[in-house]
Structure formats: C-alpha cells, structure tokens
Amino acid sequence: MVALQGFRSLLKIQPCIQRPNNSQTLGLLNQFINYTKVNYNVTYEEPNEFVFTGFTAVLWLAQILHKAGTKEAHSGKLLASQFLNRSFSTPNTAHYYVDEQGERQNRMCIMTFNVASRSFESALLYSREISKDLLPVDGTNMNWATLDGLPPSDHPVCPGASSGTSSGYPPFCTRDSETITSIVVPAVIALVLTIVSTFYVHFRKADRDWWLITRDGTSHDFALVL
Known part of the structure; x- marks a missing residue:
C-alpha cells in the first residue's frame, strides 16, 4: 500500500482514449457484413481497422462535399481548405480535430492514478476546438497527493504570491x-x-x-x- 500511495503523485499526459459508440459501431459492422455478403458473396465475422479507416476517409470527404458549394467542389484548393480548422466525428473513430495548418490534433488527457482500481484514469481534458483551458472529466476527480487534497502552489512557500499584501508576498x-x-x-x-x-x-x-x-x-x- 505504501508503494501505491506513492503513485498518487504521478501524473501522465497522453492522447485521450476515445471509445466509439458501441450501438452505432455494432450497427455499422452489421451493415458491412450484410453488404459484402449480398453484393460480393463474402462472409466474415468482423471488419478490420483498414476497412474502418477507408470508411472514415470517404465519410469525411462526403461531409465536406455535402457542405461545399459548386465552385468549391471543382477546385482542389478550395476543397482542401474545407478540411482545415474543423472537427470530425464518426461512429467508429469517435472525435478528431484538424487545425488551420492541416494537422490532426488529438485530445490530450491528464491521467491520475486511482489507488482503488490500481489504474490510470482521465481527470483533465485539453481540446483545442473546445477551450484553451483544461476541462474536468465527468465522474473523475484529480487525486492530488497533498495533505489538503488541493493542487500544489505555483510558487514556493516563501516568497510566493499572497493576496492582501501590497508587496505580493506573505x-x-x-x-x-x-x-x-x-x-x-x-x-x-x-x-x-x-x-x-x-x-x-x-x-x-x-x-x-x-x-x-x-x-x-x-x-x-x-x-x-x-
């Protein structure tokens, strides 16, 4: 237990694990299976990740073409610009955001160690298209390894910022x-x-x-x- 308590002060930053909607994913799987069985006489239990990736790319392009005008649909430059600074959400890939430079920005999560479950869980979320601030994750509290259970101060005890004093120090x-x-x-x-x-x-x-x-x-x- 002493070692587990020591892990409370360990924070881990990583791309958020985005789990797709199970009901929508199962419905999409059944559509793939039925379509290939009827049209190509091929039966398999479950599509692999390459099928999902191809489906996602075509779906994103369809969403862009649906909202693009006639001129933009015939101009590669204008069509490509529609992918910038935009969020995409699909049943099987959860959520993605493409910034103004055309780079995909993953949602980043700050993971805290849960002593009870002995595993890391998301406590804070950073997503550029939502906010520039860290957002709390519903149902999870940051497990600060401090005596008062609060985040540590940004400054040492002395000197440090303190309200109520003209100099700004305690x-x-x-x-x-x-x-x-x-x-x-x-x-x-x-x-x-x-x-x-x-x-x-x-x-x-x-x-x-x-x-x-x-x-x-x-x-x-x-x-x-x-």
Whole structure:
C-alpha cells in the first residue's frame, strides 16, 4: 500500500482514449457484413481497422462535399481548405480535430492514478476546438497527493504570491527579507571599511610619504630605491 500511495503523485499526459459508440459501431459492422455478403458473396465475422479507416476517409470527404458549394467542389484548393480548422466525428473513430495548418490534433488527457482500481484514469481534458483551458472529466476527480487534497502552489512557500499584501508576498516572507537585509547590508559595509582601513594603516606605517610625487614625476618610493 505504501508503494501505491506513492503513485498518487504521478501524473501522465497522453492522447485521450476515445471509445466509439458501441450501438452505432455494432450497427455499422452489421451493415458491412450484410453488404459484402449480398453484393460480393463474402462472409466474415468482423471488419478490420483498414476497412474502418477507408470508411472514415470517404465519410469525411462526403461531409465536406455535402457542405461545399459548386465552385468549391471543382477546385482542389478550395476543397482542401474545407478540411482545415474543423472537427470530425464518426461512429467508429469517435472525435478528431484538424487545425488551420492541416494537422490532426488529438485530445490530450491528464491521467491520475486511482489507488482503488490500481489504474490510470482521465481527470483533465485539453481540446483545442473546445477551450484553451483544461476541462474536468465527468465522474473523475484529480487525486492530488497533498495533505489538503488541493493542487500544489505555483510558487514556493516563501516568497510566493499572497493576496492582501501590497508587496505580493506573505507577511512573514516580507519580514524575513527586511530582517536579512538590515543585517547583511551593514555587515558588508563594515567589512569593506575594515579592509580599506587595514591597507591604509599598513602602507602609512611602511612609508609615511608613499603617496607623494617627486619633481621628476616618479613616485617617492621609487626615487628612494634609486
């Protein structure tokens, strides 16, 4: 059970598993079986995925041609543009969306681990044609592995956004920052002054006139060496 509880914090993002309508799919299967039996004298138990893929492509084209005008039906460019930024839904392929670039966009799901069933299940849905925000999946709750059962904060505890303060940070973070600043800044200034004073005293003891310039433009200590 300890290991299972650890999986609660694991989230998985993947294309949503779209299950077609069972009643419509069974009706479509029976139509395929009866059609091939009557017209081609071929009997098989169930069509494969290639039959469904071909049926889907023809069905999408039929939907476009049905809504397209006379000019668009004779122009390949205009006809192809009708497939862009459009949603398609069929009995056997569930739902698909083609964006403005002609790329098929799958619905993405955020999966959370269900400790009871020991499996991942969809909790949040992202679909471009519906919304730009994450949408909750009916019947499923996000199983956040936190003490309060809520999503973790977008920011660390300190500093972090907090309403009710003018600075935008929690009060204790503001107090800690002010305390640290009031201690560190004077300490750094005192350290710098100590180092400068130490160098000054050292050179002054070595030669009281080290800072003077002789008449020939050379430093005083250099002239003494000569």
